[in-house]
Amino acid sequence: MPGYIQGRNVNLTFRPPNRGPVRALSNFDIDINEGEFLSIVGPSGCGKSTFLNVLLGLVKPDSGDLQIQGKPIVGPGTDRAMVFQEFGLLPWRSVQDNVELGLELKGMARDARRKVSQPLIEMIGLAGFEGHFPHELSGGMKQRVGLARALATDPHVLLMDEPFAALDAQTRDLMQVELLRVWQEARKTVLFVTHQIDEAIYLSDRVMVMTKRPGRAKTIFPINLPRPRDYEMRTTPEFNELKLEIWNSLKDEITV
Amino acid sequence: MSDQAAPHQGFASRYRNVLLGLLAVAIFFAAWQAVFLFVPFNPLFISKPTLILQALVSLLVSGDLLHDLAISAVPFVYGFSSAAVVGVALGIVMGWRPRVGYTLDPIMIMFYASPLVALAPLVIVFFGVGVSGKTIIIFLLSIFPFIFNAQAGVHAVDRLLINVVRSLGGSERDLYLKVIVPSVLPYIVAGARIAVGRGLIGVLVGEFFAASEGIGYAIARFGDLFALDKMFACILCIMIIAVALTEGIRLAERVAFPWRVGQ
Amino acid sequence: MTETRAIETDIGGPLESAAPADGLWHRLESTIFGAGGIVVLLAVWEALPRIVTLSAGTKLFFTTPSQIAETLWQMFATGSIWVPLSVSASGFALGLGLAVVAGLPLGVLIGRSPTLNAMLDPFITAFNATPRLVFLPLIMLWFGLGLWAKVIVVFIGALFPILINTYEGVRNADKTLINVVRSFGANEWDVARLVVVPNAMPYIVAGLRLAIGRAVLGVVVAEFFGSESGLGVMMVQAAGQYHVDKVFAGLIVFAGLSLIMTAAVQVLENRLTLWRPQRAGGE
Ligand SMILES: Nc1ncnc2c1ncn2[C@@H]1O[C@H](COP(=O)(O)OP(=O)(O)O)[C@@H](O)[C@H]1O
Ligand SMILES: [Mg+2]
Numbered sequence: 001m002p003g004y005i006q007g008r009n010v011n012l013t014f015r016p017p018n019r020g021p022v023r024a025l026s027n028f029d030i031d032i033n034e035g036e037f038l039s040i041v042g043p044s045g046c047g048k049s050t051f052l053n054v055l056l057g058l059v060k061p062d063s064g065d066l067q068i069q070g071k072p073i074v075g076p077g078t079d080r081a082m083v084f085q086e087f088g089l090l091p092w093r094s095v096q097d098n099v100e101l102g103l104e105l106k107g108m109a110r111d112a113r114r115k116v117s118q119p120l121i122e123m124i125g126l127a128g129f130e131g132h133f134p135h136e137l138s139g140g141m142k143q144r145v146g147l148a149r150a151l152a153t154d155p156h157v158l159l160m161d162e163p164f165a166a167l168d169a170q171t172r173d174l175m176q177v178e179l180l181r182v183w184q185e186a187r188k189t190v191l192f193v194t195h196q197i198d199e200a201i202y203l204s205d206r207v208m209v210m211t212k213r214p215g216r217a218k219t220i221f222p223i224n225l226p227r228p229r230d231y232e233m234r235t236t237p238e239f240n241e242l243k244l245e246i247w248n249s250l251k252d253e254i255t256v
Numbered sequence: 257m258s259d260q261a262a263p264h265q266g267f268a269s270r271y272r273n274v275l276l277g278l279l280a281v282a283i284f285f286a287a288w289q290a291v292f293l294f295v296p297f298n299p300l301f302i303s304k305p306t307l308i309l310q311a312l313v314s315l316l317v318s319g320d321l322l323h324d325l326a327i328s329a330v331p332f333v334y335g336f337s338s339a340a341v342v343g344v345a346l347g348i349v350m351g352w353r354p355r356v357g358y359t360l361d362p363i364m365i366m367f368y369a370s371p372l373v374a375l376a377p378l379v380i381v382f383f384g385v386g387v388s389g390k391t392i393i394i395f396l397l398s399i400f401p402f403i404f405n406a407q408a409g410v411h412a413v414d415r416l417l418i419n420v421v422r423s424l425g426g427s428e429r430d431l432y433l434k435v436i437v438p439s440v441l442p443y444i445v446a447g448a449r450i451a452v453g454r455g456l457i458g459v460l461v462g463e464f465f466a467a468s469e470g471i472g473y474a475i476a477r478f479g480d481l482f483a484l485d486k487m488f489a490c491i492l493c494i495m496i497i498a499v500a501l502t503e504g505i506r507l508a509e510r511v512a513f514p515w516r517v518g519q
Numbered sequence: 520m521t522e523t524r525a526i527e528t529d530i531g532g533p534l535e536s537a538a539p540a541d542g543l544w545h546r547l548e549s550t551i552f553g554a555g556g557i558v559v560l561l562a563v564w565e566a567l568p569r570i571v572t573l574s575a576g577t578k579l580f581f582t583t584p585s586q587i588a589e590t591l592w593q594m595f596a597t598g599s600i601w602v603p604l605s606v607s608a609s610g611f612a613l614g615l616g617l618a619v620v621a622g623l624p625l626g627v628l629i630g631r632s633p634t635l636n637a638m639l640d641p642f643i644t645a646f647n648a649t650p651r652l653v654f655l656p657l658i659m660l661w662f663g664l665g666l667w668a669k670v671i672v673v674f675i676g677a678l679f680p681i682l683i684n685t686y687e688g689v690r691n692a693d694k695t696l697i698n699v700v701r702s703f704g705a706n707e708w709d710v711a712r713l714v715v716v717p718n719a720m721p722y723i724v725a726g727l728r729l730a731i732g733r734a735v736l737g738v739v740v741a742e743f744f745g746s747e748s749g750l751g752v753m754m755v756q757a758a759g760q761y762h763v764d765k766v767f768a769g770l771i772v773f774a775g776l777s778l779i780m781t782a783a784v785q786v787l788e789n790r791l792t793l794w795r796p797q798r799a800g801g802e
Pocket of ligand 2: 049050161
């Protein structure tokens with residue numbers, strides 16, 4: 001049975017000018033179910049961001065087969081949206097204009113954009129901040145704007161590249177709770193890249209460990225913890241067992 | 257983060273940018289030379305690379321060029337080095353002593369914002385067309401980058417580093433050698449790079465005005481004589497000197513202060 | 520030993536007093552000292568001929584602030600300033616305008632195209648390092664003594680700061696932000712409009728500020744050596760006739776021109792960069 005997102009033998013090598021080629025993905029296979037929350041953990045530089053960029057349609061693989069709902073990816077599309085690690089907010093645009101970016105590029109009229117962005121801004125708790133510029137927001141607020149912007153175009157697939165890595169631990173915990181709420185409401189398929197095993201287990205249906213570069217799927221761990229999940233779950237023996245298993249799989253790939 | 261080495265990468269791709277640059281320069285001169293195959297060549301208003309090269313060689317052989325350069329170099333060296341000494345001293349005092357800084361800042365900014373070249377005629381009339389007049393113009397033009405950069409360098413000394421060295425038992429001498437001088441020096445050298453260009457402007461202004469020798473005078477005279485090939489040769493020579501000085505300092509900065517690369 | 524002690528604490532001084540806690544006193548202090556410096560300078564200058572007796576030769580070259588102010592006032596009162604000023608200003612404005620019109624697109628182009636950048640780099644490096652003044656005799660030969668020679672001199676002076684800063688600004692456009700807008704389906708034009716140009720704006724404004732200084736310099740030297748009229752011409756003639764006060768008056772007008780233009784750019788910058796946490800300065 002083909003997955004909702006299906007990748008077979010995806011290969012990608014960067015050939016930067018004035019430097020040697022870098023093989024980022026090698027025979028990468030993946031299957032993701034519709035509505036699933038899949039986390040990806042792997043050593044730095046193993047190709048996680050690269051894979052998300054390929055899915056997003058920003059980078060073309062050299063070879064291999066990559067489909068969403070049976071359709072090959074040819075470029076960026078409104079069925080996918082990314083939440084970026086360093087937020088990726090345009091500093092010269094207000095909160096509202098940032099949230100509406102994708103709608104604007106779709107050619108939607110101002111009033112119609114407003115109708116979409118306003119509830120989203122309320123949902124992320126930033127009502128009253130519409131006119132603020134990114135530099136006036138805290139890290140957590142910025143990433144909420146990033147999330148709202150990604151949701152504005154109502155994509156089926158949400159790609160998240162270490163979205164909470166730049167946040168402090170408390171804000172991160174709160175954002176995780178919020179993300180789960182949004183995901184449960186909107187029922188998106190989520191690909192979530194993170195460095196934190198805790199975070200991956202807490203959020204996901206499955207956690208994929210990648211090998212070091214050139215990146216491939218190494219092991220996939222199903223997370224059969226009940227939902228809705230709460231914070232206390234992180235201290236249960238099951239949770240810790242999973243954490244240890246995943247760490248053992250990951251640590252062989254990490255070279256210091 | 258060591259990426260796989262790439263031993264088989266070709267020479268061309270490695271030096272792509274340099275090759276492209278050389279190619280563009282070659283095309284430029286070839287096109288310049290070739291254009292006169294199609295349009296009439298009027299040697300009173302334009303010259304071509306082959307003639308310029310000949311002129312350059314003849315000026316070098318006769319020694320005229322070196323003579324003019326030597327003449328111009330004297331006030332440049334005087335003016336530039338005195339600007340460096342006075343400017344750095346002034347800048348450091350302005351940086352060290354906040355009140356001296358407050359007092360002199362507006363005055364310096366005022367001087368800097370006004371086109372001081374405009375005083376050149378006055379300087380020339382007062383001091384004459386010799387070495388002293390040119391030296392003063394060069395001094396006036398090139399002192400400000402030294403002042404401002406030395407001051408900025410002193411301001412940029414990291415207090416934390418001073419405390420670090422102190423807490424590790426460093427002496428006053430260590431403080432100077434390990435923190436203060438390494439912090440300030442890059443600023444001063446960067447200032448020197450900017451000052452070189454302004455100093456060269458001083459040389460040219462002084463010599464265009466009224467002089468009987470020197471490279472600026474040579475350019476102006478060859479222009480008056482419609483000796484375009486020699487004029488271009490002198491211009492080329494100044495360009496080479498300017499690039500050599502500026503890029504030389506830039507290279508020295510990179511070698512001497514590798515930690516500042518990318519700033 | 521006492522010397523070095525003083526140095527250490529004073530290095531901390533400006534940094535510490537820059538803290539917001541004593542910001543008001545800091546600002547007051549620097550204003551008082553700054554104004555005091557200028558007042559003292561002018562007072563000493565004014566009083567100098569009264570204190571020391573100058574030789575006849577030096578007297579010829581000496582002027583006082585009051586004399587300069589008087590001359591400046593006369594020039595405006597009689598209106599004798601307007602003709603040379605308008606000649607200079609038009610050369611300045613045309614040259615600077617051309618530099619913006621040429622420098623901006625070219626800067627964007629080489630910022631976006633590594634190949635073009637590599638090819639033009641030798642020329643830009645060479646022309647930027649060389650004082651553009653060397654071309655003055657050539658320009659006079661080609662364009663004569665009129666307005667256009669001046670415009671060209673101003674143009675080549677002002678072009679490079681604008682070109683290079685635009686290039687830097689474009690090249691420094693955040694890769695992530697470009698990816699962000701691309702991921703929403705933006706084309707090259709959208710990328711330029713939404714990311715590259717706004718990002719380059721502060722750089723461009725800084726370049727413009729530098730270019731103004733260069734443009735004023737260009738007007739001055741062009742008029743010194745290759746013009747029939749203008750403020751610079753007036754100054755050279757005044758210097759020849761030992762009207763030192765008139766030379767300084769001209770200098771002040773030129774400085775005023777560059778200050779007004781810089782202030783205008785500042786206003787423009789404040790308009791354009793509301794979104795920024797603080798103003799970044801300099802080159
Ligand atoms: N545009 C690019 N050009 C050259 N190399 C790249 C590029 N993007 C990523 N790489 C390299 O590809 C490898 C994988 O990068 P990435 O996908 O960002 O890793 P990560 O798993 O940490 O997100 C790294 O070695 C990185 O240096
Ligand atoms: Mg990454």
